[in-house]
Amino acid sequence: MKIIVSETENTLYRDSFEIEGGNFNKAGIVSTSIKSLLKQMGIAAEVVRKCAIVCYESEINVVSYARKGVVNLTVNPETVLIEVVDEGPGIPNIDQAMQQGYSTADQKIREMGFGAGMGLHNIKSYSDAFNISSELGKGTRLLMTITINNKK
Amino acid sequence: MNLETIVKELNLDVRCAPENLKNNVTGGYTGDLLSDVIANSREGYIWITRQVHQNIVAVASLKDHAGIILINSCEPTKETLEKAIQEKIPIMVSDLPAFELTGKIYNLLGKKD
Numbered sequence: 001m002k003i004i005v006s007e008t009e010n011t012l013y014r015d016s017f018e019i020e021g022g023n024f025n026k027a028g029i030v031s032t033s034i035k036s037l038l039k040q041m042g043i044a045a046e047v048v049r050k051c052a053i054v055c056y057e058s059e060i061n062v063v064s065y066a067r068k069g070v071v072n073l074t075v076n077p078e079t080v081l082i083e084v085v086d087e088g089p090g091i092p093n094i095d096q097a098m099q100q101g102y103s104t105a106d107q108k109i110r111e112m113g114f115g116a117g118m119g120l121h122n123i124k125s126y127s128d129a130f131n132i133s134s135e136l137g138k139g140t141r142l143l144m145t146i147t148i149n150n151k152k
Numbered sequence: 153m154n155l156e157t158i159v160k161e162l163n164l165d166v167r168c169a170p171e172n173l174k175n176n177v178t179g180g181y182t183g184d185l186l187s188d189v190i191a192n193s194r195e196g197y198i199w200i201t202r203q204v205h206q207n208i209v210a211v212a213s214l215k216d217h218a219g220i221i222l223i224n225s226c227e228p229t230k231e232t233l234e235k236a237i238q239e240k241i242p243i244m245v246s247d248l249p250a251f252e253l254t255g256k257i258y259n260l261l262g263k264k265d
Contacts (some may be wrong), residue, residue: 024205024206024207025206025231027207027210028207028210028211028213028214029210031210031214032210032213032214035214045195049195052214052215053190053191056190056210056211056214057187057190060186060187112186112203112205112207113184113185113186113201113203113207114186114187114207116185116186116187116188118185118187118188118191119187122187122190122191125191126191
């Protein structure tokens, strides 16, 4: 899968974080680290909040469905880019997957309170720009852009 | 209003992180769907839920919740407690069902400190 993330010469920070598929004991660790990092960088609370939501939902998707995944975080002066690339089954019908309430989660996942079909929808609505692509049998790539509002 | 007041008023059992009962509670959210809680709860909220597994700690920590209250005398799992101690998230247990507990906390928060 091709990875294209706009990195400028002004990029303030760039790091990658691995997610282990199927391991719910570790689910949320990457999102928590990213949230603390962004907070430490002095990014506005509302921006950090949006990043934490989209990152957590993506992380849960990787844990729920994929073998493994990686989160590539890029912080530019005006945007935070969160790219999540997984090695998994891929999504056969993206339009359907984006619909609120649609889910392919099994009973085990649902019992934990995941798999309500809200994840991708939340990711899209909390991102300022959202891109999703998927290849069956290969994996899924999400790219979320959160704008940093410096006016505040 | 801080957590300590809510604990006293509603006779909650504190399971961990008692040192953080001074946490200020700015509101509350009731729910068992993690995506719903992630999307709609806010910092400083008390989260009322029936979920007892360790992923609730990640959600509460990520959203900077004041604490988690488990309903119907549900107990957190061992892993949940360990994580909550690590993340300093107070977990409390109530014998009330979600509807009653939420109503009582809503009324408490509506009062002036």
